[in-house]
Amino acid sequence: MAPNSHRTTADAGRTTADAGRTPPAPRQVAILAYPGVQSLDVTGPLEVLDGASRLIAASGRPERAYEVRLYAPGGEPFATSSGLTLVPDASLEGSPPKLDTLIVAGGAGHRQAAADAALVRWVTRAAARARRTASVCTGAFVLAEAGLLDGRCATTHWSAAAELARRHPDVAVDPEPIFVRDGDVWTSAGVTAGMDLALALVEEDLDRGAALTIARHLVLFLRRPGSQSQFSVTLAAQQPEREPLREIQRQVVETVAGEHSVDAMATRAHMSPRHFARAFRAETGMTPARYVERVRLEAARRRLEETGEPIGVVAEACGFGTAETMRRAFLRALAVGPAEYRRRFQAPPTDHPRAA
DSSP: OTTTTTOOTTTTTGGGGGSOOOOOOOOEEHHHHTTTTTTHHHHHHHHHHHHHHHHHHHHTTTTTOOOEEEEEEGGEEEEEESSSEESBBBBGGGOSSSSEEEEEEBBBTTHHHHHHHHHHHHHHHHHTTEEEEOOOOOGHHHHTTTTTTSSHHHHOOOOHHHHHHHHHHTTTOOOOSSSEEEETTTOOOTHHHHHHHHHHHHHHHHHHHHHHHHHHHHOOOOOOSSSOOOHHHHHHHHHOOOOOHHHHHHHHHTTTSSSOOOOHHHHHHHHHHHHHOOOOHHSSSSSSSHHHHEEEEEEHHHHHHHHOHHHHHHHHTTTTSSSHHHHHHHHHHHSOOHHHHHHSSSSGGGOOOOOO
């Protein structure tokens, strides 16, 4: 990251008409990073907040923009976990006396960061002078070490949740949510969830419309459904070694509303139902029924996002049969029903040209 390349948020897009008007002072946002940080834990929230500032400047909205600065121990350039070099704006000692938001990034270097007594003391002091404090991914370990998560609910990357709970028993760790807000402390799951969290911060500061505009520009959900465990089924399921099982997977994806009972799939794979079910689970990591339901859920989610089809039509087209069956599947997997899912994630009608 080039030095000072992310300081232009307050003035971007100002027009001549705006020149005579003094904009409100921007919100001071400090992102704490350190050697071995995950680069997207830094740049993801930065892009969201910078997008909000550009939106404010371009639209003439009266809200305060964001001035985002990167702070790191020593203030010297350092390498992220992927080898990218980041150039901080200042050392920890160079941070302003008052902050709007403190964001602590995570990454492979979080253990060393949490063990750095001077860094942890700085986090404690910075959080005390900030309106709110947040962590991305394993940055939660640094907040926990500073005592900021004691007695609170928090989350982190699913692979590190058990360790966080073990190391900090006073923290109520929930490995499922994309992000958690407990009072003025926010924590988020892994990597891209930092962008989800930043969108939620923007929604709190501005409004849902502004956050939705930024989400669309970045090709993101405003609010992702479900939890960390909701991965694309085609990625979450392991690729079977046996060709008949791979063919069954392909058939389910390509004919989502087809007959995909265990008996029917076993017949097509030339196996007994019992042998097929055991082999499928052993080679994919999930039962045949679970795989079929998740493929159908993905198909239904896309149709709800992209079309105005009635929910009953979507349910039938995606193999659920009835709207009630689909509703129960959505609630089990995403903790939200189809109608609410569409309300959250389908583009509002006002975004499309209206008939004269």
